[in-house]
Amino acid sequence: MRWRGILRTLGLLICLFSVTLIPPALIALWYQDGGGLAFLVAFVVSLIVGFWVWYPNRAAYSDLKVRDGFLLTVLFWSVLGCVGILPFWFTGELGLSFTDAAFESFSGLTTTGATVLSGIETLPHSILYYRQQLQWLGGMGIIVLAVAILPMLGIGGMQLYRAEIPGPLKDAKMTPRIADTAKHLWYIYVALTVACAAAYKVAGMGWFDAIGHAFSTVSVGGFSTYDANLGYFDSALINTICGIFLLLSAMNFAVHYAAITGRSFRSYTQDSEVRAFMLVQVTLFVVVFVTLLSQQVFGSAAETLDQAFIQSVSISTTAGFTTADFSVWPLFIPVLLILASFIGGCASSTAGGLKVVRVLLLARQGVRELNRLVHPQGVYSVKLGSRIVPPRVVEAVWGFFAAYALVFAVIMLGLLATGLDQVTAFSAVAACLNNLGPGFGEVVQNYADISAPAKWMLMLAMLFGRLEIFTILVLLTPTFWRS
Amino acid sequence: MRWRGILRTLGLLICLFSVTLIPPALIALWYQDGGGLAFLVAFVVSLIVGFWVWYPNRAAYSDLKVRDGFLLTVLFWSVLGCVGILPFWFTGELGLSFTDAAFESFSGLTTTGATVLSGIETLPHSILYYRQQLQWLGGMGIIVLAVAILPMLGIGGMQLYRAEIPGPLKDAKMTPRIADTAKHLWYIYVALTVACAAAYKVAGMGWFDAIGHAFSTVSVGGFSTYDANLGYFDSALINTICGIFLLLSAMNFAVHYAAITGRSFRSYTQDSEVRAFMLVQVTLFVVVFVTLLSQQVFGSAAETLDQAFIQSVSISTTAGFTTADFSVWPLFIPVLLILASFIGGCASSTAGGLKVVRVLLLARQGVRELNRLVHPQGVYSVKLGSRIVPPRVVEAVWGFFAAYALVFAVIMLGLLATGLDQVTAFSAVAACLNNLGPGFGEVVQNYADISAPAKWMLMLAMLFGRLEIFTILVLLTPTFWRS
Numbered sequence A, B: 001m002r003w004r005g006i007l008r009t010l011g012l013l014i015c016l017f018s019v020t021l022i023p024p025a026l027i028a029l030w031y032q033d034g035g036g037l038a039f040l041v042a043f044v045v046s047l048i049v050g051f052w053v054w055y056p057n058r059a060a061y062s063d064l065k066v067r068d069g070f071l072l073t074v075l076f077w078s079v080l081g082c083v084g085i086l087p088f089w090f091t092g093e094l095g096l097s098f099t100d101a102a103f104e105s106f107s108g109l110t111t112t113g114a115t116v117l118s119g120i121e122t123l124p125h126s127i128l129y130y131r132q133q134l135q136w137l138g139g140m141g142i143i144v145l146a147v148a149i150l151p152m153l154g155i156g157g158m159q160l161y162r163a164e165i166p167g168p169l170k171d172a173k174m175t176p177r178i179a180d181t182a183k184h185l186w187y188i189y190v191a192l193t194v195a196c197a198a199a200y201k202v203a204g205m206g207w208f209d210a211i212g213h214a215f216s217t218v219s220v221g222g223f224s225t226y227d228a229n230l231g232y233f234d235s236a237l238i239n240t241i242c243g244i245f246l247l248l249s250a251m252n253f254a255v256h257y258a259a260i261t262g263r264s265f266r267s268y269t270q271d272s273e274v275r276a277f278m279l280v281q282v283t284l285f286v287v288v289f290v291t292l293l294s295q296q297v298f299g300s301a302a303e304t305l306d307q308a309f310i311q312s313v314s315i316s317t318t319a320g321f322t323t324a325d326f327s328v329w330p331l332f333i334p335v336l337l338i339l340a341s342f343i344g345g346c347a348s349s350t351a352g353g354l355k356v357v358r359v360l361l362l363a364r365q366g367v368r369e370l371n372r373l374v375h376p377q378g379v380y381s382v383k384l385g386s387r388i389v390p391p392r393v394v395e396a397v398w399g400f401f402a403a404y405a406l407v408f409a410v411i412m413l414g415l416l417a418t419g420l421d422q423v424t425a426f427s428a429v430a431a432c433l434n435n436l437g438p439g440f441g442e443v444v445q446n447y448a449d450i451s452a453p454a455k456w457m458l459m460l461a462m463l464f465g466r467l468e469i470f471t472i473l474v475l476l477t478p479t480f481w482r483s
């Protein structure tokens, strides 16, 4: 392991992250909300820590190997998550324990959006802004992770999509060209954010809310500055804007890029994953709409349409915005949507879940198995678009699926052992592993009332989900640490 | 499709099955319980139906192809399940609706052991005997299915184990040799039944109960002649006997055969699946024992030992015998055991679940994926014993796993749509798909109170589980019906 190289990069990242504590401090100044000191202290502490980690290793050889990449990725998210705790912990007004501060930080950075806070309308603007910004930065991190780091590490199925997209994403190493692509995808991310904030403002939000909610929309995060979440605004227009930007943010960013550079809408219609994603979304919307309508949950068809659209998109893309207490809808719907969050969004988006392309591959492989049973001598291949998917990639996707199921079961059993009931445990693990946010049972409002061990397990679930399981699992193998 | 050949075989099977309605009629005579007429009528009806199906096709060409095999297998279980309804339906004393009679019949024949009956102590002996015999016959059917039919149909992973066992099970076609093997495995099944009944008798049961419970033990069925199930006897000795025979019955019958013909215990210790099975069993027992002890659920260590052993074995092997209301134990335990029932017993046993060999292969493949991530250029293979498992088999097992998860999710959503709560729906699908039996929530005592559509969905789940998913799924593909 190239420890010094890893520490050098890590130190730099911490310094970089510390700078992001300045905007909330400025917000505190602007609104005179008295929350500035916590951010200033956190800034200084993290800058010193970052410098202290970086300085002794500043001359270290920086050409990291694959194994170092795994460790750096996990450390990156863990350490930034820990630095992110500081403002929550230092703001005495919140009265948060260390565990709760950590939960809020990891939930923000992983764009999960589960919260331990309530009465958030009354909190300082600086803290509210900081939570939204955490999600937005998390989203930026995920784009680099998905586009540059995970394919380099060979995490199942990710390298696949790169081969599918024609153009700039074909290289196997972290070349300047990939760094360049990541930069372009960031531009798209920022552009989406600006457009989303503007749309929210036009729809009636103030600038503070508009920017904050744009942050948590394009990052598919789901944090809000109100306890009632998106439901606070009670506006079909805002719900529709949110739904549309969630759909855009949960699509493959590389496809956006291809559409922009090629100036053609055909990038969307030709991409297998985007098509499957839209098929899932339309199906869910129709099922939820028809069920809500037939059960007369809302007074009018227009309101049903609005609620069905925003809730089906919000939960299935793993955003987790809520406009109504959808957990009291006919139980079929919330469970369907929670199960849909296991599919989640496209690879190389800011959404969570297994990712559409993986589920698509599993489905195609399943159909192939059925065909093989009928015609044992027949030759069938798994295709994506016009390309045959190599068996190696399909195997990796299967492994991913099984690892997901295993991690899910283990963490759920852990939660049950802490005394949670089945409904709470099941939905909480699903909500955190899929980086979704809201659950049922004891965690339907927020995650404040569950025990500290349960919270730490759920933080682990968030990291597992965000880092695509294998990145963490591989650290637990003897092979990784040997030689 | 060779319809006439299929009908010919089906007709013969119905005639054969009708003969099994004679013993309950004799029991009715012996105990003078007034239940005999229902069996006599059912016997005559099914004999006529069978004859009527067989006679016109008696000269049909009998060399069935693989596709015919799928259809025949599904029809075999569905039609016998339907014939099995008759005695329940004709016995007016039971007051069962057609749905309830069907539920009891399919639950018996698939060795699921879920029941809609209560107050069963007061029912005629003939009906009680008939329920136990249904499970026993189901178990015989499963052995033929697992040893002869499924491998011939190439259902994922089954053909594999055959290659592992040295000796008589290597052929790919239904040769006289395989038929001969099936016969030998039946001898083992009968021998286990006799030994189990004798042991129960010695431990204090009457002959009626001893034979009845031996039937539902070696078939890993879980039906009892008492509402309190095995708990009625309140005997650590009986519990222990039950646990031991469950372990034997959930082991690969081909390994028993190899041990007997080779006169060596090494068949067990050398078989990867049996070793993994025992590892799972020991782990579960220790975890359940320690948890029960630390939470002081029972008064003494001896009682804890007894209960931990019988409940962990009974649920995880998918027998579903209960000695206590284990659903009120610390929630961690029942959920752990329900999850363990997804692993279930060995392939080619009478137990349900995914089967140990498949889970073992998934685990090995998962480890291989992790190793590959660390050493992308390394060559790793999945092994079982000393043999390398062909990629084709591993792919089939993955497909099986995903199909299992899909069927689970779809049926669970269906149950939720009928208005069941999450806990009930989850546990009921798990209990029926894994052919386990008891669930939680509304179905913790029995399945009487859920709606008719929910019962039919659960019967479908039982069939899916018993026929290893693919046998039914393949009938739903266009490829199957084409050409």
Ligand SMILES: [K+]
Binding pocket: A111, A112, A113, A220, A221, A222, A318, A319, A320, A435, A436, A437
């Ligand atoms: K989220």
Ligand SMILES: [K+]
Binding pocket: B111, B112, B113, B220, B221, B222, B318, B319, B320, B435, B436, B437
């Ligand atoms: K059973």
